[in-house]
Amino acid sequence: MAHVAEWKKEEVLELKGLIDKYDVVGIVDLLNIPAKQLQEMRRNLKDKAVIRMSKKNLIDLALEDCNASKNNIVDLSGHMDGQVAIIATEMNPFKLYKILEDSKTSAPAKPGTIAPEDIVVPAGDTGFEPGPFLGELQQVGIPAKIDKGKIVVQKDTVVVEAGEAVPKDVAATLSRLDINPMEVGIDLKAVYEDEAVYTSDLLAIDEEQTMADLQGAIRSAFNLSINAAIPTDETISSIITLAYTRAINVGVEAAILTSETSGPIIGLAQAKMLAIASAVADKAGAIDDELAE
């Protein structure tokens, strides 16, 4: 670090200290986050995670220094993007990701900001009375017309493509439409823990999938227990029910009269007779008066 200024050396040392202190270290992008909001989030994460902004090259140096004790942590350096900061915590990385995602908010697009993904104006009623706003919409390429006394967007329209800067007039229009396409928050890019780096795509938990997996596991366990007749407290009733049902079914299908099957068998015989009667009911004389009513 011969050519490195003294303050930078100190900064690297501080970063290194932070990285050494915590088991879980992540790289975040402070997505367009206003200072006030960042402060608030820091307060919310207090006791759980520390966020420290710095320059990419200094973080790189700190990661290199730490690689001896935290094997593979240098792999984090490939995930630095945007307004970079380090986050350090003892939290489960998946939980950390979830907390940060849940705290993201949406914000209006400022002129000149880069669209993170396509910005779409959806088709439908804008709520605006006919007026100059119609021209404004058309000006920025949104097909609109008057319908039932309202300005209506005719079809879903991409006004800014992902990666493009938001033009000033579009930003104004979006704001009037109350469309807030920008995500504001702490974007966790990658996390290091115990020699492994988890990227955001791995960190996202699909709760619906988890629920579905649980239900699948529970269903399979019940099915297995019942079908293989392995009694458990939870399934013994169902096993009895199944055995009884099957026995009754066989009894009824084979017309084996017992105290429990006679009723259903007679019922079934009569129902079948009535079914045939109704199938021939429109033929004159085919059924007797008693049935014809």
Next chain:
Amino acid sequence: MEYIYAAMILHSAEKDINEENVKSIIEAAGIEADDARIKALIAALEDVDIDEAMETTAMAAAAPAAAAP
């Protein structure tokens, strides 16, 4: 409904559902057979898929083990 039951016996035993057979059953039950009715029933059943008809309403069969004490 005796006539229909008679037809069902024949169907169940995979016998021919014809006038003679239905009449035999009816008479064996000690009932005076009504030839016209038998003819009409046989004619009507010619257009009916008995198995299908029985199944469709088998559910309506919806009877009683539950109801029975």
Next chain:
Amino acid sequence: MEYIYAAMILHSAEKDINEENVKSIIEAAGIEADDARIKALIAALEDVDIDEAMETTAMAAAAPAAAAP
């Protein structure tokens, strides 16, 4: 189900449901009668109120078109 149907014919016609009558019907249908099954049928039906069993059926049948798809 032939034996049941035979019993139902007798019941419908208000005839006695006994071994002899059931057997006559079964044989009239050209089926070889199985005495054990007939005996079992008669014995089982002794404890059953057929009219009641039929009524509960009728009710249930009338009920749940709702249950049907």
Next chain:
Amino acid sequence: MEYIYAAMILHSAEKDINEENVKSIIEAAGIEADDARIKALIAALEDVDIDEAMETTAMAAAAPAAAAP
């Protein structure tokens, strides 16, 4: 139902459902076996595909006391 259960045991274990086997089970349960009923049971089951019958919801027949008003 004991006789039906006995048949179900034999079916489950892929044993032959015959008079002797059913009788053994019934007697092992401490029940006096009724030969005629056993004969009737065997005869009745001969016409039936037990696996299919098990899953065929004859219970629909037993069903909707619940559904009925």
Next chain:
Amino acid sequence: MEYIYAAMILHSAEKDINEENVKSIIEAAGIEADDARIKALIAALEDVDIDEAMETTAMAAAAPAAAAP
């Protein structure tokens, strides 16, 4: 399901559902009895009201297709 059916026979005949009785039935069916399975069954049945479980059959049968996804 053999073991369950064996228990059901005993229940039906109002006999004691114990290891010895279940084992007798299983062996009468020509099945090699597995003591562990019998013990497990008896233990599980101790906490269950069999009659109640049987009654739920009727209910389950009435359970609507609507419950399916």
Next chain:
Amino acid sequence: MEYIYAAMILHSAEKDINEENVKSIIEAAGIEADDARIKALIAALEDVDIDEAMETTAMAAAAPAAAAP
């Protein structure tokens, strides 16, 4: 249900479902293993196609005819 889930883990991982393996899992979960239940589990699963048993909706038999096609 712990024992069932233990068997499912082994099945899922294509490991042998034997007493030793089930016991290891049960104990790793901090549960005191009941050897008899494990034996019963293993015995019951020997006759079963586990994949099929897991997938077959056990209560299907109890379902209404209405649901059947």
Next chain:
Amino acid sequence: MEYIYAAMILHSAEKDINEENVKSIIEAAGIEADDARIKALIAALEDVDIDEAMETTAMAAAAPAAAAP
């Protein structure tokens, strides 16, 4: 699904569902534990209620053939 099954064992036995316990079970099954998957599962289960999953599943289990493939 091994990880889910492991969680269900712990839930069934009213043990704590944490990384250490899940890992013990997985390793006891002779499976190489994937720490990331365990961590992901634990984090996911903080927001997903197993009891709720059991309740919603119980219904499906009681539901009909229609649900089965």
